[in-house]
Amino acid sequence: MAQIIIKNIRKEFGDFTAVKESSFTIEDGEFFMLLGPSGCGKTTTLRMIAGLELPTSGEIYLDGEEISQKPPSQRDIAFVFQMFALYPHMNVYKNLSYPLVSQGMARRDVRAKVDEVAGILGIEGILKKPVGGLSGGDRQRVALGRAIVRDPKAFMMDEPLGALDAEFRERMSEELRALHDRMNATTVYVTHDQLEAMQMGDKIVVMNNAVVEQFGTPQEIYDKPATMFVADFIGSPSMNFLGFDGKVAEGAQSVELNGQTLGVPQQRQGADGKLVFGVRPEHVKLTDSGGYRGEVIATEYLGTTQIITLETANGEIKARVPAGQVATVGETVGLGFDARTITLFEQASGQALRSELNHEVLTHG
DSSP, X not given: OOOEEEEEEEEEETXXXXXXXXXXXXXXXXXXXXEOSTTSSHHHHHHHHHTSSOOSEEEEXXXXXXXTTSOGGGTOEEEEOTTOOOOTTSBHHHHHHHHHHHTTOOHHHHHHHHHHHHHHHTOGGGTTSBGGXXXXXXXXXXXXXXXXXXXXXXXXXXXXXXXXXXXHHHHHHHHXXXXXXXXXXXXXXXXXXXXXXXXXXXXXXXXXXXEEEEEEXXXXXXXXXXXXXXXXXXXXXXXXXXXXXXXXXXXXXXXXXXXXXXXXXXXXXXXXXXXXXXXXXXXXXXXXXXXXXXXXEEEEEOSSEEEEEEEETTEEEEEEEETTSOOOTTOEEEEEEOGGGOEEEETTTOBBOOBTTTTTGGGOO
């Protein structure tokens, strides 16, 4: 397996730019997620790494070798597609063995390798079955097996669980992560599902409109979003945004919202104008006192917790609180915030202001 380095890759299709000067590093053995909405450029990026698309400019390194203009056959990379891409006229064994047979491997060695991979994936009992009669989960295992059997340097996976129902998808995601850990593989995985990315990934690149918005660990991206897009895209419910006009000086540790002073992390960057106060729902506390207040307009019971929606002078806000906490629609309550959990953004650019909590994350990639 190998490290993959992406340097300023760009992809244009005529007048349309699918990926703009993207740079990041995928370490050897990482489970790396390319995350973003449809049309953001994540699949195009994956296809450029695999060689299915050639970049307009930029460089791609695999195991120290520059490969950006090499064909897929010279990259030693396996690709797993969403729709399985199996040979329907072959049984499971022949699907698994085909890559090895096409390379001229001896029949005995082919049998040994297929048996090994079938054991890893738990599909020994279906080797003689035609793939057309298999369940979605078994077909996905066969597709994974056909990639694994080659022992490639890296695996590219384009939403491989997207065609499965929600319950089976969750189970397969656990199996896939366990398989990755067992093989110590370098895996690049495309998804639009932020929960899937957070649960499975060692590192995440968040893309939007052909641009890398942020690169980091799941915790860095959740706790220290670099942009309002990332803060909104990651989390369910997403981060709350309270707009206000004000001035934040370098070194400031508080801001004024509706006449109330609220604490924030020490700022390493000043700003003046329309700003946004960002806070995750689980970091909003309902209190009996407090100068900053909101009116309860809705409650949503979720079992162990509930989501309380409130209207404030600066906009709507959601709080995730214990299910037993009493909140009545129509009442006005105090709202409390832990300064360490706050992120300030410039409204016009959507960029987070650098603070003692997020200044390093903002310089990633």
